[in-house]
Amino acid sequence: MHFTRRTILGGLAGLALAAAGAGSALAFPDKAVEYIIPFGPGGESDISARLQQPYFQEKFGQDLVISYKPGGGGAVGWSQLNSYAGDGYTVMGVNLPHIVIQPATKDVGYTTDGLTPIYWFHYTPDAIVVPADSQFKTLQDLIDYAKENPGKLTLSGSGKGTANHLASIRFDELAGIKSTYVAFKGTGAAVTALLGNQVMAEWGYTTVGAKQGDKVRMLAVAMDERHPLFPDVPTFQELGFDMVGGAYRGVAVPESTPEELREQWSDMIGEINADEKFQKQMIDGGFALIDVPYGEMDAFMMERKAQYLEAAKAAGIIK
Structure with missing residues (x-):
């Protein structure tokens, strides 16, 4: 399913909230907003939030204050999201496939349907990455090796039950190969393993290609179209694989947040995403923009959940 940019509704200042203890009305937001990242600083969730920060201030006149609540791969933060006031002044970053896979594997203190995402604004596309001097010059080279040497093709990736892991399972199935996925704690560790020749390839992201430059080569990216930063790298689709x-x-809000505020937050994030300068910064960082506003959330989440849970079952992550 392809999701297109929704026209940003005008008059963001039109939504009025009653001031506490007073009968007057104030435009939202009228004070700083806390943006909680459920991971530590320095990761891609933090990087993208910091890119959004100045645009929020410029467009809506208030500070977007970033804080961190790491733990459990995001689960600590997400389990506490609904305990915050639904007044629009506390929002939290959310990630897929994390919020689908985590509750499906064990009790993590929250459920997928118990969270309220109001906008998905980008993704880091899956990519197969190899060292610049790798014997694999093309994706077909890698597939041929895997078919001739079942199980001997090793690929690093960030964790189990993650986007990297699920992509590995799906690609093996589509390509008719058997590879060995080696889980590391984070993208950084997976890249280190690749560059140190501990593995033959990596299930990484386009952001790895952007950051590592000439040290690596990407064989294919999981996008509808080629990434503007890597015009010479084909998509899996081009090569016959539906990935x-x-x-x-x-961004998600507490479940007690009123519909009007959910819609407004959706419009605000969408307006930042529509800014050409912001788009260029994201693309230069290797990210891929996507626009899934609140009004399209149910359909998007239904599709994602079905795909992730199917892959997780195939991987033996869930029963």
């Missing part, structure tokens, strides 16, 4: 996706990032 589009990666690690998605968005």
Whole structure:
């Protein structure tokens, strides 16, 4: 399913909230907003939030204050999201496939349907990455090796039950190969393993290609179209494999947040996403923009959940 940019509704200042203890009305937002990242600083969720920060201030006149609540691969933060006031002044970053896979594997203190994402704004597309001097010059080279040497093709990736892991399972099935996925704690560690020749390839993201430059070569990216930063790298689709996706990032609000505020937050994030300068910064960082506003959320989440749970079952992550 392809999601297109929704026209941003005008008059963002038109939504009025009653001031506490007073009968007057104030335009929202009228004070700083806390943006909680459920991971530590320095990761891609933090990077994208910091890119959004100045645009929020410029467009809506208030500070977007970023804080961190790491733990459990995001689960600590997400389990606490609904305990915050639904007044619009606390929002939290959310990630896919994390919020689908985590609750499906064990009790993590929250459920997928118990969270309220209001906008998905980008994803880091899955990509197969090899060292610049790799014997694999094309994706077909890698597939041929895997078919001739079942199980001997090793690929690093960030964790189990993650976008990298699910992409590995799906590609093996589509390509008719058997590879060995080696889980590392984070993208950085997976890249280190690749560059140190501990593995032959990596299930990484386009952001790895952007950051590592000439040290690596990407064989294919999981996008509808080629990434503007890598015009010479084909998509899996072009090569005959139905793979589009990666690690998605968005914004969620507490479940007590009124519909009007959910809609407004959706419009605000959408307006930032529509800014050409912001788009260029994201693309230069290797990200891929996507626009899934609140009004399209149910259909998008239904599709994602079905795909992730199917892959997780195939991987033996869930029963």
